[in-house]
Amino acid sequence: MLRQTLLSVSGVTLCVALIISSLIKSLHAQQVGYTFAGLADWDGDGRQDIVARDNTTGLLWLYPGDRTRGYSSQARVQIGNGWNTYTFAGLADWDGDGRQDIVARDNTTGLLWLYPGDRKRGYSSQARVQIGNGWNTYTFAGLADWDGDGRQDIVARDNTTRLLWLYPGDRTRGYSSQARVQIGNGW
Ligand SMILES: [Ca+2]
Ligand SMILES: [Ca+2]
Numbered sequence: 001m002l003r004q005t006l007l008s009v010s011g012v013t014l015c016v017a018l019i020i021s022s023l024i025k026s027l028h029a030q031q032v033g034y035t036f037a038g039l040a041d042w043d044g045d046g047r048q049d050i051v052a053r054d055n056t057t058g059l060l061w062l063y064p065g066d067r068t069r070g071y072s073s074q075a076r077v078q079i080g081n082g083w084n085t086y087t088f089a090g091l092a093d094w095d096g097d098g099r100q101d102i103v104a105r106d107n108t109t110g111l112l113w114l115y116p117g118d119r120k121r122g123y124s125s126q127a128r129v130q131i132g133n134g135w136n137t138y139t140f141a142g143l144a145d146w147d148g149d150g151r152q153d154i155v156a157r158d159n160t161t162r163l164l165w166l167y168p169g170d171r172t173r174g175y176s177s178q179a180r181v182q183i184g185n186g187w
Helices: 002-031
Strands: 034-040 049-054 060-063 077-080 086-092 101-106 111-115 129-132 138-144 153-158 163-167 181-184
Parallel strands (some): 034 086
Antiparallel strands (some): 034 049, 101 111, 111 129, 138 153
């Protein structure tokens, strides 16, 4: 009887250990590799670049492009840190100053932030600006001038309703005064 109980307990322990081990593995799988912020001519040299986060360190890297079909000869440059809790909406010149910017959501708060770029290979000297809130239930399609008014917009899906929304931008560092418009459903 005692032996059976001991066997049973060790079986439960083994089971719990296997579950924990599997959880740790799946968590690790989510954290390795890179997450793309997007493609843009970040440093303004006329060549498209990659901006991506190293998921293991939370560091943000610029991979300057070479305008060639092949590996770039340009060395990567660190342009940020502490990005692990963010989801990227994308890269675009959101404020219209001729320099590419990052729009990203802080997943811990649901706030949407504009990180104005400086058109250089390094940390931007521009302070971030809050441009939205309540974005945690959305999935970003990306940034683009969707309505063609010369100002960058956000296209995103509300995950709770599967509706697709256009958030027209204002070319400003702050909340847009433009009302959102539904542009799709069943997404
Ligand atoms: Ca800009
Ligand atoms: Ca627009």
